[in-house]
Amino acid sequence: MTSETKSNLARLGLMIAVYLILAARIPSYYSQPGIAALLDSAVLAGIIAIGVGLTMIAGEMDLSVGSMAAFAGILSIQLFPYGMVPALVIVVLFCGLLGALQGYCIYKLNISSMVFTIGTLIALRGLTLVVSNEKTVLIPFENIAETDFLSAKFFVFSIPSATLLVLVLLVDFFSRRTLWGREIFAIGGGRGEARAAGVSIRRPIIVAFSISAALAGLAGALLSFRTGSASPLGFEAVLLEAVTACLIGGIALAGGRGSILGVLIGLFTIRFLVSGIAALGAPFWMQSLATGALLIFVIIAEAAIGYVTRRRRMARALTA
Amino acid sequence: MLRMSGIVKSYGPTRVLEDVDLAVEAGEVMALMGENGAGKSTLVKILAGIEPADGGTISIDGATVSIRSPGHAQAAGIGYVAQELSIVESLSVAENVFLGDETLGFFRSAASLARRAKPYLARVGLDHIDPLSLAEEHSVAERQLVEIARLLSRKARIAILDEPTAALSETEIVRVKAAVRTLAAEGCAIIYVTHRMPEVFDLTQKVTVLRNGKSFPAVETAGLSIGDLIEAMLGRQLGQMFPPRAAHAGEEILRLDACRASGLKAPVSLSLRRGEILALAGQVGSGAGAVLRMLAGVTPIQSGSVTLEGSAYAPSGIAGSIARKVLYCSDDRKRDGIFAVRSVPENLSAPALSAVSRFGLLSPALEGEHVTRIARQFGLGERFLGRLAGNLSGGNQQKVALGKWIGLDPKILLVEEPTRGVDVGARSEIYNNLRNLADEGLSIIFASSDTQEVLGLADRIASFFHGELVRICNADDVTAESLTRDVTRASEAA
Numbered sequence: 001m002t003s004e005t006k007s008n009l010a011r012l013g014l015m016i017a018v019y020l021i022l023a024a025r026i027p028s029y030y031s032q033p034g035i036a037a038l039l040d041s042a043v044l045a046g047i048i049a050i051g052v053g054l055t056m057i058a059g060e061m062d063l064s065v066g067s068m069a070a071f072a073g074i075l076s077i078q079l080f081p082y083g084m085v086p087a088l089v090i091v092v093l094f095c096g097l098l099g100a101l102q103g104y105c106i107y108k109l110n111i112s113s114m115v116f117t118i119g120t121l122i123a124l125r126g127l128t129l130v131v132s133n134e135k136t137v138l139i140p141f142e143n144i145a146e147t148d149f150l151s152a153k154f155f156v157f158s159i160p161s162a163t164l165l166v167l168v169l170l171v172d173f174f175s176r177r178t179l180w181g182r183e184i185f186a187i188g189g190g191r192g193e194a195r196a197a198g199v200s201i202r203r204p205i206i207v208a209f210s211i212s213a214a215l216a217g218l219a220g221a222l223l224s225f226r227t228g229s230a231s232p233l234g235f236e237a238v239l240l241e242a243v244t245a246c247l248i249g250g251i252a253l254a255g256g257r258g259s260i261l262g263v264l265i266g267l268f269t270i271r272f273l274v275s276g277i278a279a280l281g282a283p284f285w286m287q288s289l290a291t292g293a294l295l296i297f298v299i300i301a302e303a304a305i306g307y308v309t310r311r312r313r314m315a316r317a318l319t320a
Numbered sequence: 321m322l323r324m325s326g327i328v329k330s331y332g333p334t335r336v337l338e339d340v341d342l343a344v345e346a347g348e349v350m351a352l353m354g355e356n357g358a359g360k361s362t363l364v365k366i367l368a369g370i371e372p373a374d375g376g377t378i379s380i381d382g383a384t385v386s387i388r389s390p391g392h393a394q395a396a397g398i399g400y401v402a403q404e405l406s407i408v409e410s411l412s413v414a415e416n417v418f419l420g421d422e423t424l425g426f427f428r429s430a431a432s433l434a435r436r437a438k439p440y441l442a443r444v445g446l447d448h449i450d451p452l453s454l455a456e457e458h459s460v461a462e463r464q465l466v467e468i469a470r471l472l473s474r475k476a477r478i479a480i481l482d483e484p485t486a487a488l489s490e491t492e493i494v495r496v497k498a499a500v501r502t503l504a505a506e507g508c509a510i511i512y513v514t515h516r517m518p519e520v521f522d523l524t525q526k527v528t529v530l531r532n533g534k535s536f537p538a539v540e541t542a543g544l545s546i547g548d549l550i551e552a553m554l555g556r557q558l559g560q561m562f563p564p565r566a567a568h569a570g571e572e573i574l575r576l577d578a579c580r581a582s583g584l585k586a587p588v589s590l591s592l593r594r595g596e597i598l599a600l601a602g603q604v605g606s607g608a609g610a611v612l613r614m615l616a617g618v619t620p621i622q623s624g625s626v627t628l629e630g631s632a633y634a635p636s637g638i639a640g641s642i643a644r645k646v647l648y649c650s651d652d653r654k655r656d657g658i659f660a661v662r663s664v665p666e667n668l669s670a671p672a673l674s675a676v677s678r679f680g681l682l683s684p685a686l687e688g689e690h691v692t693r694i695a696r697q698f699g700l701g702e703r704f705l706g707r708l709a710g711n712l713s714g715g716n717q718q719k720v721a722l723g724k725w726i727g728l729d730p731k732i733l734l735v736e737e738p739t740r741g742v743d744v745g746a747r748s749e750i751y752n753n754l755r756n757l758a759d760e761g762l763s764i765i766f767a768s769s770d771t772q773e774v775l776g777l778a779d780r781i782a783s784f785f786h787g788e789l790v791r792i793c794n795a796d797d798v799t800a801e802s803l804t805r806d807v808t809r810a811s812e813a814a
Contacts, residue, residue, distance in 0.1 A: 002452065179426050182411075186419060189410035196406030197470070198390050198420030256410035313457060 003309070007250055008262055014298070015269040022276030029276070036153050039161035042271045044069075044235070046164045046264065047219035049242035049249075050171050051212030053263040056246055057175065058204055059188035059255025060106065060113035062212040065242065066235045067124035068095055069220030073230030074132040076221035080139050084146065084225060091221045092214050099213020103206035113209075125232075132232040139228040150226040160222050165264075167215065172260035180207050189256025244291060245270055248298050269294065321346045321509045322367075322478050327376035329362055336362045340376070340535040342528050344478070344509040349500060350538065351520045352513045354530035354553055354743075360513050361403070363530065364480045367511075368400035369393035380478070394420075399476030403483050403741075407463040409456035413437065413446075416455050417469050440469040444499040461492035468499045472506075479503055482513045486741045489604035489769055497523055515743060517546050517772075529553055553744055561748045562776030563755035565795065569779065570594030573763050574633075574732060576611075579624035583610030585787030587624055592732065592765060597758050599774040599795075600767040602784030602807050608767035609651065610787070612734045615765070616648030617641040629731070642671070647725040651737035651767075657721030660710030664700065665691040667709045667720050672727040690727055697756075698723040699749050715739075715746020722750070726757065733757070735766040739773060751777050769807075771800055783807050 019029065028034030048065045055062040072091045079087035102120055106113045139147065150159055157165075175181035183204040186194040195201055219238075224230035249266025251258030273294060274287045322344045329337040337359045344350045354360050365371040367378065369390040377384055380396055387393050393400065407416050414437035418424060424436070434451035441447060444465040455463055464484055471479050481500065485493045493516075500523060504510055512524055520527060521541060528538045529552045536552060550561070573594045578587035584607045592598050602608035613619045615626070617635030626633040628644060635641035641648065650656050659667050668691045669676050676687040695705060698719040704712060709720050718739065725733060738754065739747045754777065758764055768774050774781055781798050783790040783806035790806045 003454065177427055177429055179422060179424075179428060182415060182428065186408050186411060186415075190406075190408040192404070193406040193408045194419065196400075196402050196404070197408075197416075198394055256408065 004257075004259065007305075008259065008265065011248070011250055011262060011265045011269070011298075015265050015272065018269055018276075018294075019272045022272060022280075026276055026279045028279060029272075032156055033153075036156040036158065036161070038268075038271055038275055039156060039164075040158055041275060042267055043160040043164050044219050044223050045238050045241040045245060045270075046267050047167060047215050047222075048238055049245040049263050049267055050167055050260055051215035052239070052242045053246040053249070053251050053258065053260060054171065054175065054184060055113065055208045055212050056243075056251045056253065057188045057255060057258055058184045058208040059191060060205065060208065061117070061243075061253075062099075062102075062209055062216075063114060063117040063239060064102070064120040064124055065212060065216035066237075066239045067121050067128065068098070068213050068216035069223075069235040069238065070230070070232060071095070071124050071128040071131070072217035072220035073224035073234060074128055074137055074232055077137045077139055077224050077230045078131070080143070080225075088218070088221050088225075092218050095217025096210045096214030099216075100206050100210035102213065103209030104202070106209065107202045107205045128232045132230075134232060136229055136231045139225075144228045147225045147228055150222070160226065163218075163222065168260055168264045171211070175260055180204065184208050185256055187255075241270065244295055248295055250302075321381060323379045324363075324367065325377055325379075327363065327366060327378075328374045329359075329366060329371065330374055335533060337366075337373075337533045340530065340533070341537075342511075342535060343538065344511060344526075346477070346507045346509050347504050348526065349504050349510040349512055349524045351524040351527045351541070352511050352530065353515075353520065353527060353549065358530040358553075358743075359533045360530055361482065364400065364482055364511060364513060367393065367398060367478075368480060369398075370400075394474065397475065397477035398480065399471035399474055399478070400480045401464075401467045401471065401482060401484055403486065405460075405463055405467060407455050407466055409454065411455060412452050413441070413449060413455055413458070413466055414451035416463075416466050417441065417451070417473050419470065421474065437469070437473070440473045441466070443472055443502050444469045445495050459492070461488045461495060464488065464496055465499055468496070468503065471503065471508075476508060478509045478511070480511045480513070483515065483741070484512075485514065485516060485519060491603065493519070515741075517549070520549070521546075550744060561744070561751065563752045566595055566597070566755075566758060566779050569596040570761070573629055574615075575627045576615075577625045577627075579611075579614065579626060580622040581610055581614035582619045582622070583607055583613070583787060586789065588789045589624075590782060590789075590792065592763050594763055595758050595761050596779050597754065597764045597766070597777060599778030599781045600765060600784060601769075601771070601774040601781055601803055602767065603769045605786075606769075606784040606807060607787040607789070608769075608782075608784040609736050611784075612648060612736050612765060612767050615641065615646060615732075616734055618648070642728070645728065645731040646734065647671075647728060647730040647732070648734040649721055649725060649736065649738075651740055653717055653721045658709040658717055658724075661708055664695075664705050664707060664709055664712070664720055668694050668724050668727065671724050675727065694723040694726055697726065698753050713743070713746070714741040715743050715750070718742050718746070718750060719753070722753070730762060733762055733764045735764065737768055737770075738766050738777075739768075739770070747773075771803055774803060775800060 023029035048069065052062055052065055072095050076087050076091045079090060106116050152158060175184060183199055186199050187201055187204050220235060245267035246263050248269055249262035251263060270291055273290050277287050277290055324342045327337050327340040340363060352360050362371060366373045369387045369392050372388060378387060379385065385396050387396060408419065412430065414433040417437040417440055418433055430452060437451045441451060446462060446465050449458065484496050488496065500510060514520060524541050526538045527541055527544065529536045531553060570593050572591050574592040576588055576590040578589055580587050588611055600608035600611055614621055617637045617640045621634055633644060635644065659670065669687045672690060676690050677683060700716060700719055704716055709717060739750055754764055775795065775798065778795045780792060781795050782792045783803060785807055
């Protein structure tokens with residue numbers, strides 16, 4: 001068993017433990033509608049976390065996803081008259097293109113993506129306000145029923161939550177089993193080393209940021225369709241939850257380590273905890289407190305395990 | 321097979337290469353030697369497509385090729401193993417073998433990469449390691465071999481190895497040498513950049529020497545002596561490399577009684593006199609470095625006692641040893657020897673900030689005085705003072721790493737591998753600097769795996785093997801053969 005598998009299993013164990021502890025107190029945790037609601041609550045942050053996680057694996061970080069989602073929300077509602085599917089496709093492609101441009105700039109200017117995406121985070125928010133005339137946009141009342149199928153449940157899945165799971169599998173496959181995906185891991189694990197080995201730096205950065213932006217766009221559009229409206233000021237808090245999911249899911253801030261499946265595990269660990277605390281009727285601040293405590297617990301545990309492994313490896317090297 | 325002729329390269333106004341010629345045949349290992357700054361790295365970077373040449377031609381099998389990027393070089397069959405490893409630690413060994421290789425198709429699985437990597441790993445003597453394990457789980461030497469496996473996998477016809485053994489111990493070097501021979505046996509033309517003389521004579525058929533950006537015609541290694549080679553590189557004789565030993569040593573300043581620390585398998589007892597240079601000879605992991613780290617307070621003294629100038633000495637951490645004026649210069653200068661992104665003066669004054677301050681504020685005048693004094697002592701020219709430490713050559717970096725401690729007026733200087741990755745010219749300067757300091761009353765203990773250095777520099781030699789002190793002798797009573805026997809005792813017993 002590789003150390004990566006072990007670490008993912010430990011995280012899975014933590015997620016199941018959080019679920020079981022709360023399920024013992026909350027009956028809805030094992031009812032069909034309850035599980036469906038849990039899945040649905042994870043869609044927004046989940047789809048966005050996949051993209052953010054990919055940029056983190058590349059040793060970068062896309063902070064602009066919240067504004068990108070808001071921009072996509074406004075755009076998708078405005079394009080709604082052309083049909084939902086065309087609107088969705090156009091929005092996702094356009095966001096992907098913006099992301100590719102963003103990645104190209106980060107590569108070309110050779111600046112920290114944190115700095116660059118703080119810029120686009122603010123600028124895109126402004127653009128969104130311009131495009132929306134600073135107003136919340138709505139799907140016309142007579143058409144609102146057309147989006148009902150997005151809330152329909154098949155067993156425990158809705159279309160958005162099924163989309164999340166399919167995307168996780170697809171991007172996980174992409175990151176582990178394709179040349180482009182492995183390049184993202186390579187430049188995140190050692191930028192200079194990868195360059196010296198002949199790995200292109202430009203392509204993986206563009207690909208990671210493009211996927212991140214496209215997924216943020218998809219999440220923004222899906223959620224806006226489901227609610228039938230989009231606010232230019234929406235999706236502000238989602239970045240933090242997405243990054244937390246990545247960190248709890250084992251994606252290293254330094255890059256090169258972690259997996260998209262891990263992100264899903266991290267995401268549901270948070271969702272189980274937060275929804276459970278809400279269902280228990282605890283005040284809102286308890287949710288933040290618990291999420292923060294969970295993240296710190298995971299990070300300390302990682303550090304402790306890392307320390308022990310390094311010591312063992314060193315001891316082995318000395319005796320060898 | 322490969323012919324480079326009339327290669328010219330300038331960085332701004334400074335001309336680094338003037339009219340350099342070089343030729344290698346298939347199946348041949350050619351050493352490329354020269355002092356740091358002679359242009360070796362620039363020359364191989366031009367060939368690897370990392371730096372463009374300003375003029376000259378490169379031809380392979382008689383056909384002129386244009387190499388403008390690493391991609392061109394790869395397409396031309398040129399593989400480059402840089403001084404800094406290009407192994408991504410967080411990827412598996414198999415992925416590292418095929419890193420940057422786009423010919424395997426878009427889809428790839430860990431298992432298929434591992435299967436394909438196996439034969440290449442076997443050929444460099446890594447058949448025992450699991451290709452799916454992460455690169456970070458393996459030693460530096462093994463990662464070096466993974467790089468050579470990468471060259472094999474790319475069917476490189478020309479391989480450039482830039483100091484592949486600089487960070488390795490003697491036993492590990494044997495493995496790298498074997499892999500290089502495999503590469504040559506398969507018809508690869510190899511350019512082997514190194515500072516280590518034994519490898520040149522052991523491994524290579526021809527030597528091309530660069531001096532001040534000019535090349536000398538290649539000569540057969542078989543007809544060469546070490547003296548000739550050094551003379552060609554430096555334009556001076558070998559005898560000047562090491563300064564004469566101390567005329568007399570002072571009173572005892574440091575005594576170790578049955579000391580144990582992590583990395584030592586048996587207690588060590590030693591003594592050191594004022595103005596003496598003591599060598600701890602041994603390979604990596606022999607315990608020679610462990611004694612230094614213990615004295616520096618990096619690792620705790622587990623048992624036994626240390627006496628410094630008559631009073632007990634048990635430093636708790638580096639700050640403790642600095643307070644007693646026992647200063648330690650580690651073998652990893654990139655990590656903890658220099659502040660790579662700070663200027664040379666800042667590096668030199670960093671440990672002595674309180675001495676160059678007035679009323680808690682830095683005094684530029686005092687700092688300047690301090691820096692100039694050290695720079696003069698260590699032969700760091702005026703032109704280096706404005707540069708970032710990380711941009712200096714290995715030799716000058718080492719002078720900075722050592723020099724910064726001198727400003728604290730140390731009693732004992734502990735140096736691990738004083739000239740690792742340092743060219744011959746700077747080496748001899750560093751030896752002279754250390755000897756001058758010792759003559760002024762500083763006591764020096766250095767750990768080294770370089771036999772020549774131990775024999776040439778030390779007054780007394782303590783040899784270590786496998787965590788144990790083997791013996792302590794006066795340097796005059798030790799020969800290269802007896803020392804090698806001491807530090808490799810096991811291989812003899814086997």
